[in-house]
Amino acid sequence: MTDGSGTEPEDAPAGRLGLGGYPVNLLVRGRRCVVVGAGRIAARKIDALLEAGAAVHVVAPRLGAEVQAWLDEGRLTADERAFRPDDLDGAWLATVAVGVSEVSAAVAAAAESRRVWVNAADDPANCSFTLTSVVRQGDIVVTIGTGGRSPALATWLKDHVRSEMGPEWATLLDVLSEAREELRAAGGSSEDADWQRALSSGMLDLIRAGRLAEAKEQLRSCL
DSSP states (O other): OOOSSSSOOTTSOTTSOOOOOOOOOOOOTTSEEEEEOOSHHHHHHHHHHHHTTOEEEEEOSSOOHHHHHHHHTTSOEEEOSOOOGGGGTTOSEEEEOSSOHHHHHHHHHHHHHHTOEEEETTOGGGOSSOOOEEEEETTEEEEEOOTTSOHHHHHHHHHHHHHHOOTHHHHHHHHHHHHHHHHHHTTOOTTTSOHHHHHTTTHHHHHHTTOHHHHHHHHHHHO
16 A cells, blocks of 8 residues: 555555555445455455445355355345456445455456455455454444554454443443433533543443443533
């Protein structure tokens, strides 16, 4: 990945591509996302795209059992053949998971010429974006990335965060959101409220103990 001028960024660590990026949450619902490959790793990518509501099209000489099941259920479309550059016509996003560098490079070249963002599994040289590990708890989303340097560390950190972030965090978000809307409805400014004091007041422990009413009262006393 370059900085757009064809050269590596000056602050890229020696010996590897500079993969420091701009974190975003892509809204792909209803948008054509092409996945090249249909094996175990590709299935994980497809599953995440389907969960996000993407219109997934798969290109692979042979479909794995899981991908075939999704096709039979009408959840995606597929072409059982080798990749062609025009497969990316009209696509918003491309993912390749075949483990063959020549195929990854071909998909990356086709994506670049069409200004389609592309991710190649375990092949950062052929990526224009990298994926992060994600932990979700209700509407709370925590993403963890290592710049493509260690997926194993990202997975370990994901498991650690997941073990620490139980359903009480989603309840905390609901309580805070409700209080914010109440402040705004009363003509107050939610920006002036001391949210950090409230969050440090033990609210989460109260929610974790099932003492929701006390947690809300604690929040009101801080605001």
